[in-house]
Structure formats: C-alpha cells, structure tokens
Amino acid sequence: MMKKGLWSIVILLFAALAQTAKAKDNAVILLYHHVSEQTPAVTSVSPDVFRQHLEYLAANYQVLPLQEVVQAISQNKPLPDKAVVITFDDGYDNIFDNAHPLLKEFKFPYTVFINPPLIGNASYQLSWQQVQLMSKEGATFANHGNTHEHLLAKYAGENEKQWLARVMQNINQAEQTLAQQVGYSLKYFAYPYGEFNLKLKQALRQQGYVGFAQISGAVASYSDFGALPRYPAAGIYSNINSLKTKLDSLAMPVSNTTPAEPQLTLPIPAFQFKFDVLADDLRMSQVNCFVADKVVPLSFAKNTITLPFKAQQRAGRQRINCTAPSITEPNRYYWFSQPWFVPTEEGQWLD
Incomplete structure (x- = not known):
C-alpha cells in the first residue's frame, strides 16, 4: 500500500501535469502596425519600445511562427507554455527599416499581412524585393485584401449576395498574387480595420481561410478560427507593464x-x-x-x-x-x- 507522503507527492505531480497541459493549449498573438516615431501614435510603437518588447519576450516567452501555432490549435496539439506570435498589418516600409533588423537580431519569426497591389506601388509600403529578403530572414506574408477598405461597406445598388461575391473575389485575388510572389499560400486573412460580420466570416471558413481580428484575447483549440483574436501592442497598448498581463492571458472557453x-x-x-x-x-x-x-x-x-x-x-x-x-x-x-x-x-x- 502506498504511503501517505508518497501518495501526496503523486497527487501533486498529477495536478501539476494537468495544469501544464491546460496552459499548453494556448498562445497569444500580438498585433503591430508601425515601428516608427514619425507615424500616427495610435498605431505606432517606437523602435526603442519595440526593442523593449522583444527583450521581454526573449527572457520570458517562446516566440513561434504563426503557422506553427495555428496548426497546433487546429489539431488540438500541445504548445509550449506562454507561446507568443508576432504579427503586423498593412506592410509599411518602416517594418523593414526598423522592425525587421530587431526581429532578425532576436531570431524571432513573424508574419506581415499585406495588400499585394500596394506593395512596390505606394511610397509608404514595402517593395517586393524587401518582401523577398524578409522572407529569407524569418518573415512570412499573408493576406490583408487587395485594398485596405471597409469590407462591410456595400456599393450603391449592391445587394447582399453581390457584396459578398465582390469581397471574396477581392480576397481570393490577393491570395493568388501573394502565392505568385512569395511561393506559398497560407490562406490566412486579417480583416482591414478588424471589421467582419457573420456572412463574411462564414464565407472565409468555407473557402479554407483562417481569419484574424483586432480584438483582445489569447487563442486555443476552442477559439473561433474565423476571427482569431490578436492583442494590439502599439499606441496606448504598448506599455510593457500592461502588456505583461495580456501576454500571460488564457483563451476564455466561450460558446x-x-x-x-x-x-x-x-x-x-x-x-x-x-x-x-x-x-x-x-x-x-x-x-x-x-x-x-x-x-x-x-x-x-x-x-x-x-x-x-x-x-x-x-x-x-x-x-x-x-x-x-x-x-x-x-x-x-x-x-x-x-x-x-x-x-x-x-x-x-x-x-
């Protein structure tokens, strides 16, 4: 018969294992736009503050590629405790100038959601040459639509069916261009302005996309894959002290x-x-x-x-x-x- 003291240790070990297993089905995705001091403050973080974020992540978390996290939670497979993903929206050139060198220094993978027609054509955007170089040095690129517009807006005289067909054509065209330029298709889509409705979210899922929103929360196997949350980490949300609580957060099991x-x-x-x-x-x-x-x-x-x-x-x-x-x-x-x-x-x- 097992002694009382040994039995207590066994119980504690099982409890610890259960706790670890629960925490492993969880990751936090961070969202940035600009890394610059010359861009709108509400969507920007300075290079110095961004370095502070990366230093804190390096000391306390495991930064993983977005694909690894999405694959794990979609298959209900374990992740390291306190797993974190870094993402950017909009493909601004200051990501290459200010963020990429730091991410390369820390050897952190990251994903940039871009509007392919703007790449190389808008003065404030990345070029395809920069995209190719970043791809070789830890970055992946995903879909933010052909145009950065309010996708829920209908054109004059447009009915619901016509609106949805147009928006999905916009998204699919962007995905096709991305695949041609970078050589792969993740079928990850970040909603411009974070805006979506049920019909758009359902259409994305039916065509095999994973959707990414701009709402707070961690992600887990029971998350909504049509609108996975990402914590904004710039502007008023860039303070490292408040960010720490979010980095440690767990996905609430909601239905x-x-x-x-x-x-x-x-x-x-x-x-x-x-x-x-x-x-x-x-x-x-x-x-x-x-x-x-x-x-x-x-x-x-x-x-x-x-x-x-x-x-x-x-x-x-x-x-x-x-x-x-x-x-x-x-x-x-x-x-x-x-x-x-x-x-x-x-x-x-x-x-």
Missing part, C-alpha cells in the same frame, strides 16, 4: 454568444448580450467585463453570463472585454472580447 452578429445598425435598441463559459478553471464569480475601461454590470446563472446594454446612437467600432482569474494559475487571466461594428445611418464606415 453560444447571443447576439452572435457583430455588425449592428443604427439606431441600436437596448439588448442583452449573453455567452456561456466552460468554468472548469475560471472563477465565474470573478468575471469582470469592460467597455472603454468602464465596468459593465453583469449577472450569471450557472455558466451563462448576461450583460445589459442601453439603446445607442453611436457609429464606429466598439468592443467588450471580459476577464476572469484562473483557479490553477491565479496570476493568469482568461480573456474574451466581443466586437461590434456600426456604420452611420447613411451607411458610412468610420476609420
């Missing part, structure tokens, strides 16, 4: 979001937003939700969180972020973000 449609139309009537949470490792009583850093009152019954929203008249992009501490890892937080995209009453989309 049955209601309403599920992120595209709303003005005027927005009062509504209740609900979602279910698998609460095995998070404290339901400590779930907190925020809109623009303000706490939103909530209620929960069993595993369902309900949040009331007042009638609204504001157009633009909005999102709610919800967090809850892990039980097995008290210093880490589960994180979930739900976006809403609202055009003006005239149907215009705000930058």
